[in-house]
Amino acid sequence: MQFAPRRKWNLLIKSSNKDGFFLESLDLYSSLLKSGCHGDHLTFTFVVKACAQLASLWSGRKVQSHVILLGFQSDVFVQTSLLDMYSKCSSLSEARQLFDEMPSxxxxxxxxxxxxxxxxxxxxxxxxxxxxxxxxxxxxxxxxxxxxxxxxxxxxxxxxxxxxxxxxxxxxxxxxxxxxxxxxxxxxxxxxxxxxxxxxxxxxxxRSAITYTTIFGGYAKLGDCLMVLNLFNQIRLKQIGLDAIVFVNLISSCALLGRLLIASSVLSLLIRNGLDCEPNVAAAVVNMFAKCGDIFSARKFFDSVTKKDVLLWTSMIGGYVHADLSRTALDLFEDMISTDLPPNKITIITILSACAAIGSLSAAEQIFEHIDAYGFKSDLQTQTSLIHMYCKCGCLERAEEIFNALSHKDLAAWSSMINCYAFNGKGEESLALFKEMLKDKSIKPDAVVFTDVLSACNHYGLVEEGLKFFTSMQLQYGIEPSKEHYSCMVDLLSRAGYIDSSLEFISRVPVQLRSQLWTPFLSALRTSNGAQLENILPNRWEVESESTGNHVLLAGISASLGKWKDARDFRMSIDKRGLRKEAGWSRTELYS
CATH class of the missing domain: 1.25.40 (Serine Threonine Protein Phosphatase 5, Tetratricopeptide repeat)
Incomplete structure (x- = not known):
């Protein structure tokens, strides 16, 4: 073999490339050199292609040195092959240098x-x-x-x-x-x-399979779930190959629809096509069942996967958080750590949201140790999640410490700290921090941070400040008010005693959002004087809705005015409409 003519070596290397055995192509080239032969322009073209496919920059440079030694640096085909290799190896500077030096x-x-x-x-x-x-x-x-x-x-x-x-x-x-x-x-x-x-x-x-897969993903991004399902049926009728990407988009749409029957049908199709254990697909399935409200099926599928990657663990942990089972999410996180599988950044952020949901400072401190151990301590997103978590745990000092230590603060970090102050009743500090943020012209406030600012104004009773921020949000920053913004303003005006202004404000709110603003209004009314209540209560039928809370509030207000028949009617309407008052709960954490 070692004495075979160069033409035979070229055919062997070319054939190896065609079959996708690129490492074997390099071995053949090495054998060619050991046999005492050297390559020609065809040899170098084939070998450089193998280097490109393997993204082996070191091998490519070595082959280029052979090209120069043997005088093939002027061959346009060899030079173009080398240029393509440097491009595929992401060595842009070497590609540019080679391109500039090409004689033709x-x-x-x-x-x-x-x-x-x-x-x-x-x-x-x-x-x-x-x-x-x-x-x-x-x-x-x-x-x-x-x-x-x-x-x-x-x-x-x-x-x-x-x-x-x-x-x-x-x-x-x-x-x-x-x-x-x-x-x-x-x-x-x-x-x-x-x-x-x-x-x-x-x-x-x-159209090809790529065409259908691409437009399929487009409809999924648009959130047009029904069109996704319709297009999926077209793909099946045309017998186009179903790959993991198609199913991930389909599963995401099922999660948005929240229809359990469709979700179960999709899982059956996955199993039939042998894609149920694909890493991205498996994680999407868990997320789909969790979003459809069937956490049991999500866990059952999770347990059925033998090789669990970090994406699957994170999806299951996130599913428990979504189902308000944050304590179970924390337990599952500990199970994951015990397998010696390191969490990624998304896992950490997800489990921090679980700690925030239950307000457990002891759990928070344990997670903080993991953050340090796995090297996420300097990550900005993780630090922002920590600020949010300590805020919900009532540990304002730790949140301030983390925020002040940040070398770079993005909008999310500022927003988390502003919310932290507002959540803990520090309205003045919250507004001061917002004004400090505005000094950084590179940061443009969004709808979320304005919700926190209006909430701070509400807690602190700053009516004029709240009105000013609400107006500037729209005129200066072009942000359309949402339900949350309107609720903050109604609560602010009502609690400050501006009942007529609050009613006028509600009348100017878009009709589709108006019914959701009566709860903060009625809550504020309970602290108002009797004369105001007497004048407003005749409009009570306008504020009735499917909200149990509104009925309870109306009953309480009626009782405070001595209107016992109205109070009884409101209480009875809860049973007639099949509404149910959720029991309140509280949690106390004991330290030994």
Whole structure:
């Protein structure tokens, strides 16, 4: 074998590449060298391709040194292969250096360089090379367009450039290139332009499994669960291969729908297709059953999986938190730790939310030890979750300590600390911190932080401040008020004694949200004087709803006015409507 002619070695290496045995290709090349032969331009093209497929930068550099020693550095095919290899190994600087030194360039060379920048999402550089390529009189191919579109991500300008490629591809007549249209379809889904993606999908005469999978994911992102189910049925009728990605999107939609019967049917399909134990799929199934309110089935499926990864454990822990079984979530977390499987950041954040839900400081301290042990202590998201957890546990000092120690504070960190002060009745400190945050012009407040600010105004009775923030939220920051914002304002005005202003405010709220604002209003009324109650109570039928709390409040208000018949009627209506008053509960933690 070692004396076989070079042509035979080339055929062996080429065949090995074709079969996907890239390590064997490198071994064959090594044997070729040991036999006393050296490669030619075809040998180097095949071997460099193997290095690229293995993402072996060290092997690729070694082969390039052989190329230079044997004088093949001017061969355009060898140079292009090396350029493609450096691109696939994410060595952009070496790819660029090689490209600049090439004595002659082909369309493939330009495409490789454009692809290299696109893979690193350096959109401006990829388009700069595209324009330079055209100025050098090279005609772009559909592969050029695919590379350009794949690198369009993140910014509005990148989207606009991607849309220009769509127009350019149409102009050049690439209508039949399915790979290009699939790339453009993926780009539109990535930018959440689902309507544009659907329009493109409908216009496509040819579709592949990738086409259906992409638009399937688009409908899933849109939250159109019924369309996801409809499209899934189309995929099955067309006998398109069902892969894990399709099922993850389908399962996510079932979780949003919350229909247990459909969830059970999906699980049967998964088992039939042999995908039920795929890591991403298994975790999604657990999440689906938890969101459908069947935590028992979620745990049953979890226990059936023999090889549990961190994603599956995290999904089951999150399922218990979602089902308000945070103590069980903590126990499961300890079971996970006992298997010597290290948690990831999402696991830690999920279990911190469990500690926050039950307000257990002792559990919080145990989790804090795990955070330190697994190296998440400096992670900003984890630190923000810690602030939230200590807030719910009533340990304001620890939350302040963590917040003040942060070297960089994003909106989530500021929001958590502002909420912490508001939650613990420190309205003045909460507002002071919000004003301090506004000094950082790089941070734009969102709807969540304004909810915390309005809540702080409410706890502190700052009516004028609350009105000012509510107005600036809309006019200055363009945030549309939600139910939470309206509730804070109604509570603030009512508790401050501005009953008429509160009623006027409720009358201006969108009708679909108005019925949900009577609970804070009625709660505040209980502390008002009798004359005000006497004037307002005749409108009681307007405030009745399916809320048990509203009926109880109305009964209490009627009783305080001596209207015992009305009080009895409100109490009786709870039974007539089949409503049930949830029992209150409290928790006391004992320390030895």
């Amino acid at each position: 360039k082909s369309v493939v060379s330009w495409n490789s360089m454009i692809s290299a920048y696109a893979k690193e999402f350096q959109t401006q550089e990829s388009f700069r090379h595209f324009n330079e390529m055209r100025s050098c009189c090279f005609r772009p191919t559909s592969s050029t367009c695919v590379s350009l579109v794949s690198g369009c991500s993140g910014s509005t300008s990148a989207l606009q450039q991607g849309q220009s490629v769509h127009c350019f591809g149409t102009k050049l007549g690439f209508h039949s290139d399915l790979r290009l249209w699939n790339s453009i379809l993926t780009m539109y889904v990535r930018f959440n332009l689902i309507d544009d993606a659907i329009s493109l999908f409908d216009s496509m005469k040819e």
